[in-house]
Amino acid sequence: MPYNYALEQLYIDQDGDLIHEPIAALISWLDPANQSYSHAFTLRVQHRSAYHDDQVTVSWDIQKLTATDAGLAHAVRRFRKGSTALMEAQTELAAYGLAFVAVSCLLHKRIVRFTRWCPPDLLFDVTPSHLRGVEVAGRATRGYTAFKQTLDGPPGTPKTPAKVGKRAQLLAQADVAEAYVSLWCRQPMVSIWEQVKP
Amino acid sequence: MSKSYRDELLREASILKMRAIRLRATVDEPHPWDAVVAFHDAARKELAALALLDNPPLEVEARARIEACGLFLDARDPESATVQWELIPVSISGSAAGSAMLARLKPTFKKEQATFVRTWTEFKKELPRSGSFEGARIGTIRKLCNAYPGIAGFWWIAYRHADARGRWKEAKHALEHARRLAPDNVRYVALDIFLASSVLAPEKALAACRKDWEQFRETSAEVNQMFALSLLRLSRNSPLRAKLIVEVHDAVQRAEKLAAGTSLGIQANLLHRYVELLRTGRTPTAEDFMRFGMVPFSTVAKKFKLDEFEEALITYCAPYNDNGRIPAAAGF
Numbered sequence: 001m002p003y004n005y006a007l008e009q010l011y012i013d014q015d016g017d018l019i020h021e022p023i024a025a026l027i028s029w030l031d032p033a034n035q036s037y038s039h040a041f042t043l044r045v046q047h048r049s050a051y052h053d054d055q056v057t058v059s060w061d062i063q064k065l066t067a068t069d070a071g072l073a074h075a076v077r078r079f080r081k082g083s084t085a086l087m088e089a090q091t092e093l094a095a096y097g098l099a100f101v102a103v104s105c106l107l108h109k110r111i112v113r114f115t116r117w118c119p120p121d122l123l124f125d126v127t128p129s130h131l132r133g134v135e136v137a138g139r140a141t142r143g144y145t146a147f148k149q150t151l152d153g154p155p156g157t158p159k160t161p162a163k164v165g166k167r168a169q170l171l172a173q174a175d176v177a178e179a180y181v182s183l184w185c186r187q188p189m190v191s192i193w194e195q196v197k198p
Numbered sequence: 199m200s201k202s203y204r205d206e207l208l209r210e211a212s213i214l215k216m217r218a219i220r221l222r223a224t225v226d227e228p229h230p231w232d233a234v235v236a237f238h239d240a241a242r243k244e245l246a247a248l249a250l251l252d253n254p255p256l257e258v259e260a261r262a263r264i265e266a267c268g269l270f271l272d273a274r275d276p277e278s279a280t281v282q283w284e285l286i287p288v289s290i291s292g293s294a295a296g297s298a299m300l301a302r303l304k305p306t307f308k309k310e311q312a313t314f315v316r317t318w319t320e321f322k323k324e325l326p327r328s329g330s331f332e333g334a335r336i337g338t339i340r341k342l343c344n345a346y347p348g349i350a351g352f353w354w355i356a357y358r359h360a361d362a363r364g365r366w367k368e369a370k371h372a373l374e375h376a377r378r379l380a381p382d383n384v385r386y387v388a389l390d391i392f393l394a395s396s397v398l399a400p401e402k403a404l405a406a407c408r409k410d411w412e413q414f415r416e417t418s419a420e421v422n423q424m425f426a427l428s429l430l431r432l433s434r435n436s437p438l439r440a441k442l443i444v445e446v447h448d449a450v451q452r453a454e455k456l457a458a459g460t461s462l463g464i465q466a467n468l469l470h471r472y473v474e475l476l477r478t479g480r481t482p483t484a485e486d487f488m489r490f491g492m493v494p495f496s497t498v499a500k501k502f503k504l505d506e507f508e509e510a511l512i513t514y515c516a517p518y519n520d521n522g523r524i525p526a527a528a529g530f
Contacts, residue, residue: 015209017209017213018209018212018213018216020216021216021217021219021220022216024220025220025223075220078224079220079223079224081224082223082224082226086222086223086224086225086226089219089220089222089223090223092219092223093216093219093220093223096216112205112209113208113209113212114212114215114216115212115261115265116215116265116268116269116272117264117265117267117268117269117302117303118261118264118265118268118299118302118303119298119302126205126208128255128257128258129255129257163301164298164301168298169298169301169302170298171298172294172295172297172298173295173298173299174257174295175257175261175295
């Protein structure tokens, strides 16, 4: 089933203060030259070894958005002016914005907390020992190849040890009862939504 | 405290983190100050939320400490990050689940900590033999503040360095940065109140001092005392002197009460006696100062200038005046 999601809806589905920055980053990330307000991602939904491909189209109406969030147009301009050296942080924020969209479309949940240093990033249930949330990552390029490395962890080299991937990190955390991974790439426009547990 | 208050703290922390990432994504500087502050505020809110729990479950405490540690690293404050790292429950780090929790933080923390230790060791080598920060080179101090703008202690060093050289604007700038990172540190607030009268125009200084005093007047003797001294200084040659002296009197009474039985209490008592004279409309004389035990009578009789004596009294009554004596520079 294809999903069409207007970013204006995020102000209803999610906490407006929490999504302000990710939405601004997302608009600028998808549309750096202010040319197109609709972008379609191939969304791969996977659970264990099974998966199916779907499509999610993200669009926006900047006038409607500005009516809800007066500072948004200014925030988008700020991102568009940012140098390419800062693109990594912008990609990070844009991926959070897209994950908010995915959580709204696929789980119909409201994110209540954001953590940076202990997965999962976006929590929709903060009951101690039964945390439920979504781990997020964004990549500018390399699509599924980059996703595989994010999920499984980069392999070791003679100089650097192998790292634990996001999937294994979430599986090992006993206090996380339900976890998803939401990964997004701009070039090509692909995404993975994986239910890691239960 | 209610659960909802804790939730609100953590919600605010979440919003601050998003804001800080945005600042890093849009400001083309190595460590934008506003991002540093937002990350630092977020870390302190995480810890404030943890402190509301009487007996937090192990994993709740571990998550809060890990998050705060990482946020302090984001804020370029490896010193506070190290404190949090050491408070992560030991039993967590030994388990597979704990290792997974720490997987993101551990390599970053270890790397940042090693760099910080190296930088700090290099800095200490450059200090004069006395080990006094005031003797450090300004370029080295600036480098420290630029590399680790989230460490309030480094701004404190910059403040001390500038203050020792009478560079008041620079001192205030550094102290304001320290205050922003440690808003509950009353010493920073009190000294900032004192500096305001040296740096800002009288109207602005009054407004700034009053704003800070409002916040701490019920709880801090130091803030009351510094407010009283700063206002006394600002009142000199002002047409509003009589009105301001009423405020000085209120503050010094509070300082005396809050600091009863301490050396600050003694300083507040002396200032109180002086302000009482002013309140009654009397112009203090050399003999009054002598009765306060401040100067030998012979000196007083020869050259008495009220403004100079009052300034000396202000210095004498300032807390953190380490030697507690009237400095020679005051003309005695």
